[in-house]
Amino acid sequence: MNIQSEPEAHGPVYRLLAGVSYGCLVIAGVQLVTLIAIFGWLVWGRYVLNDTPTWVEQLALLLVVWITFLGAAAGVWNKSHLSIDFVREMLPDPLRVPMRWVAVIAVGVFGAFLAWQGWTLAAKTWPRVIPMLGITEGWRAMPMAICGALTVVFSLYHVGELARGDNKITGEL
Numbered sequence: 001m002n003i004q005s006e007p008e009a010h011g012p013v014y015r016l017l018a019g020v021s022y023g024c025l026v027i028a029g030v031q032l033v034t035l036i037a038i039f040g041w042l043v044w045g046r047y048v049l050n051d052t053p054t055w056v057e058q059l060a061l062l063l064v065v066w067i068t069f070l071g072a073a074a075g076v077w078n079k080s081h082l083s084i085d086f087v088r089e090m091l092p093d094p095l096r097v098p099m100r101w102v103a104v105i106a107v108g109v110f111g112a113f114l115a116w117q118g119w120t121l122a123a124k125t126w127p128r129v130i131p132m133l134g135i136t137e138g139w140r141a142m143p144m145a146i147c148g149a150l151t152v153v154f155s156l157y158h159v160g161e162l163a164r165g166d167n168k169i170t171g172e173l
Contacts, residue, residue: 111151
């Protein structure tokens with residue numbers, strides 16, 4: 001294991017952001033297990049009890065949105081999001097390095113737009129209630145805003161990495 005991948009080699013900001021990313025993965029993991037369990041309850045209710053629980057579909061939709069956006073934010077931190085690196089990495093250094101900057105900045109700009117639009121959508125849908133669950137519709141848009149904000153923060157840290165000359169392409173999971 002090299003010195004860069006050991007937690008002691010990183011500063012408090014890195015450890016904090018890595019902890020936030022890990023927290024996103026833990027929450028998404030718990031939500032995924034919950035999703036599987038409620039679908040088990042749906043099948044049991046429908047085919048064994050002959051009484052389909054109507055709230056399962058609405059909760060499943062809510063959980064899928066949260067799982068997706070929390071996982072996406074963690075993917076930005078871990079640099080494991082969908083990207084096409086091989087083209088950039090085949091280029092010579094004078095082209096490769098600026099393209100890394102463009103990629104990280106573009107992800108940050110996208111995150112800012114996602115946060116802004118997610119917040120706007122959450123604010124507009126907050127007064128409405130999700131049928132069968134009795135909670136506000138804004139909870140479906142909140143993960144979009146959270147993911148966008150985290151994407152901006154994580155991208156800013158990655159810009160700092162590039163500025164320091166730490167040009168790792170992939171992060172540790």
